Amino acid sequence: xxxxALSAPMVKALSVTKRFGTLAALDDVSLxxxxxxxxxIVGPSGSGKSTLLRCINQLERIxxxxxxxxxxxxxxxxxxxxxxxLTDRDIARxxxxxxxxxxxxxxxxxxxxxxxxxxxxxTVLRQPKAAAIAEAEALLARVGLAEKRNAYPSELSGGxxxxxxxxxxxxxxxxLMLFDEPTSALDPELVGEVLAVMRDxxxxxxxxxxxxxxxxxxxxxxxxxxFMDQGRLVEQGPPAQVLGAPEHQRTRDFIAAVLS
Amino acid sequence: xxxxxxxxxxxDPAILSLPRVGRLHLGRWxxxxxxxxxxxxxxxxxxxGDIAWKVVGQFFTAPAILGGLVNTVIMTICAMxxxxxxGVVFAIMAMSPxxxxxxxxxxxxxxxxxxxxxxxxxxxxxxxxxxPTIGIPGLFSVRTIDVIGPFMATLLGLGINQGAYTxxxxxxxxxxxxxxxxxxxxxxxxxxxxxxxRIVLPQAMRVIIPPVGNEVVSMVKLTSIASxxxxxxxxxxxxxxxxxxxxxxxxxxxxAGWYLIVVSILSLGQIALERHFAKGRAGAGARNG
Ligand SMILES: Nc1ncnc2c1ncn2[C@@H]1O[C@H](COP(=O)(O)OP(=O)(O)OP(=O)(O)O)[C@@H](O)[C@H]1O
Ligand SMILES: [Mg+2]
Numbered sequence: 001x002x003x004x005a006l007s008a009p010m011v012k013a014l015s016v017t018k019r020f021g022t023l024a025a026l027d028d029v030s031l032x033x034x035x036x037x038x039x040x041i042v043g044p045s046g047s048g049k050s051t052l053l054r055c056i057n058q059l060e061r062i063x064x065x066x067x068x069x070x071x072x073x074x075x076x077x078x079x080x081x082x083x084x085x086l087t088d089r090d091i092a093r094x095x096x097x098x099x100x101x102x103x104x105x106x107x108x109x110x111x112x113x114x115x116x117x118x119x120x121x122x123t124v125l126r127q128p129k130a131a132a133i134a135e136a137e138a139l140l141a142r143v144g145l146a147e148k149r150n151a152y153p154s155e156l157s158g159g160x161x162x163x164x165x166x167x168x169x170x171x172x173x174x175x176l177m178l179f180d181e182p183t184s185a186l187d188p189e190l191v192g193e194v195l196a197v198m199r200d201x202x203x204x205x206x207x208x209x210x211x212x213x214x215x216x217x218x219x220x221x222x223x224x225x226x227f228m229d230q231g232r233l234v235e236q237g238p239p240a241q242v243l244g245a246p247e248h249q250r251t252r253d254f255i256a257a258v259l260s
Numbered sequence: 261x262x263x264x265x266x267x268x269x270x271x272d273p274a275i276l277s278l279p280r281v282g283r284l285h286l287g288r289w290x291x292x293x294x295x296x297x298x299x300x301x302x303x304x305x306x307x308x309g310d311i312a313w314k315v316v317g318q319f320f321t322a323p324a325i326l327g328g329l330v331n332t333v334i335m336t337i338c339a340m341x342x343x344x345x346x347g348v349v350f351a352i353m354a355m356s357p358x359x360x361x362x363x364x365x366x367x368x369x370x371x372x373x374x375x376x377x378x379x380x381x382x383x384x385x386x387x388x389x390x391x392p393t394i395g396i397p398g399l400f401s402v403r404t405i406d407v408i409g410p411f412m413a414t415l416l417g418l419g420i421n422q423g424a425y426t427x428x429x430x431x432x433x434x435x436x437x438x439x440x441x442x443x444x445x446x447x448x449x450x451x452x453x454x455x456x457x458r459i460v461l462p463q464a465m466r467v468i469i470p471p472v473g474n475e476v477v478s479m480v481k482l483t484s485i486a487s488x489x490x491x492x493x494x495x496x497x498x499x500x501x502x503x504x505x506x507x508x509x510x511x512x513x514x515x516a517g518w519y520l521i522v523v524s525i526l527s528l529g530q531i532a533l534e535r536h537f538a539k540g541r542a543g544a545g546a547r548n549g
Contacts, residue, residue: 059443088451096449106444110462110540120448123458152540165444172448 016065027231040218043228099169107153114149139167159190328497342419347426372424381417414486433464465537473530
C-alpha cells in the first residue's frame with residue numbers, strides 16, 4: 001500500500017467529536033484512510049465504532065472537527081471565512097461517495113432483491129431501467145445470488161440478505177464502502193459467505209472501513225486495524241501488530257475477551 | 261403414583277382401533293335454532309308489513325335514484341381523494357423538523373376533528389355570508405356564491421374533515437416503518453421526500469389501508485348528511501320522491517339497497533389492495549383468504 005499512501009486520502013477525519021447529551025461518543029478522533037486501503041475497526045461495545053462510520057456518511061452530524069470524504073468537506077462548504085451548512089440535497093449527493101452495509105441489513109422490505117439493487121441507480125442516479133437491471137443482475141451474480149433476484153427480503157436467509165445489501169450499495173458505484181458489523185446478526189454458519197464477498201471486494205481494490213468482531217477476517221484482509229475505546233482511538237497499525245502484539249493494556253484485554 | 265402406573269390398561273394400544281364419536285354440542289344447536297326462529301319472524305314481519313315491494317323494484321332504477329347514486333359515488337371518490345391528499349401532506353408536515361409546519365398541522369387536526377362535521381358543512385355552504393368574493397387580490401376574484409354551491413361545499417366539508425383523521429392514520433403508518441429503512445435510503449443518496457415516496461409510504465400503506473378502507477365505507481354513508489345543504493345524493497333524492505308519493509319505507513329500502521351494494525363492492529376492492537401492499541411480508545396475502 002506504499003504507493004497509495006502518497007495520494008490524497010479517501011477519508012480524513014480531523015479532531016472529530018460527537019456528543020449524545022453529555023456523553024462523548026467520539027472524542028477528538030483523527031484518522032486517515034488511503035484509497036484502496038482496508039481498515040478494520042475493533043473495540044468494545046459502546047466505544048463509538050458505529051458512530052464513527054455514521055459520521056463519515058453523515059447519518060450523524062458532528063459537533064466539532066471536520067471530515068473529508070473523497071476530497072470533499074462533509075456537510076459544509078467553505079464560503080469566504082465561514083463554513084456554510086449544505087442543503088439536504090447536497091448532503092444526499094455527498095453520501096453517494098460511500099456505500100453502507102448495516103448490521104441488520106435494512107433491505108427495503110417491499111422490494112425484491114433485484115428491485116432493491118436497482119432502486120438507487122434508477123431513482124437517484126436516473127439511469128435507464130434496462131441498463132440498471134443488467135448491472136444489478138451482474139452484481140447479484142457477483143455476490144452469488146443470481147437466482148434469488150425475484151425473492152423478497154423476508155424470503156431470504158440473513159446471509160443472503162446481507163449479500164443483497166452489499167450489492168445494493170455497490171450498485172451506486174461508491175468510492176468507499178462502510179460496513180457496520182455486517183456479520184454480527186448472522187448465524188455462525190452464514191458468516192463465511194458474507195466474509196467471502198467482502199474478501200473479494202477488498203481484493204478488487206475497494207476502499208473499505210469495516211467494524212467487526214471477526215478478528216480472523218481483520219488479520220487476513222485488513223491493511224490496518226484500529227482499536228477504539230470510550231470514543232477515542234487507542235491504537236492502530238498492521239493487524240499483526242495490533243492484534244498480535246498490542247501496546248495498550250485495554251487492547252490486550254479486549255482481544256483476550258473476544259478470543260475467549 | 262406407582263398404583264396408578266400399575267394400571268397397564270391406560271396405555272392399551274387396542275384403543276387405536278376403537279371408533280370415534282363426536283360430542284353433541286347441544287348449546288350450539290339450541291342457539292342456532294333460536295337465531296333462525298328470530299330471523300324467520302323478522303322476514304315474516306316485513307313480508308306481511310305494508311310494504312309495496314313492487315314499488316321498491318320500480319324505483320330501484322329510477323333516473324332520480326341512479327342520478328343520486330352517481331352523485332354519492334362521485335362525492336365519495338372526490339372527498340376521499342381530497343382527504344387522503346390532505347392527510348398525507350399534513351402527516352408529513354406534522355413530522356417535519358420545521359416548528360411552524362408542525363404547528364400548522366397540529367392546528368388543522370385539532371380544529372377539524374374538534375368540531376361537528378355538519379357544522380363544518382354549514383360553514384362552507386354559508387361562506388358567502390363572510391366572504392362575498394374570493395380570490396387573490398389584484399389577480400382574480402370571483403363571487404363566492406358562484407363557486408361554492410352544494411357540491412363544492414360538500415366536497416370541502418367532507419374532504420377537509422376527512423384529511424384531519426387520515427393525517428393521524430398516515431402518521432401512525434409512517435411511524436410503523438422501521439427507521440433502518442430510512443437510513444438505508446439515505447445511504448444510497450435519497451433525499452427526505454424521495455425516501456418518503458419510494459421507501460416509507462409504500463411500506464406504511466400496509467398499516468394505512470385497513471383504517472382508510474373503513475373510512476371510505478363510512479364516507480359513502482357520510483355523504484348522506486350533505487342532504488342538509490341540498491346536495492342531491494341518493495338519500496336526498498329518495499326523500500324528494502317520497503315527499504311526492506308518500507312511499508317512505510319503499511324508497512328508504514331502495515336507498516339502503518344501493519348503499520349496501522356500493523359498500524360491498526368497496527370492501528372487495530379493499531381486500532385486493534391489502535393483498536397488493538402486503539407483498540414482501542411473510543404470509544403475504546394469507547389474511548382474509
Ligand atoms: N442516537 C443515540 N443517542 C444517544 N446515545 C447514542 C446514540 N447512538 C449512540 N449512542 C451512544 O454512543 C456511544 C457509542 O455508540 P456506538 O453505537 O458508536 O458504539 P459501538 O462501538 O458501535 O458499539 P457496538 O459494538 O455495541 O455496536 C454509546 O455509549 C451509545 O450508547
Ligand atoms: Mg455499533
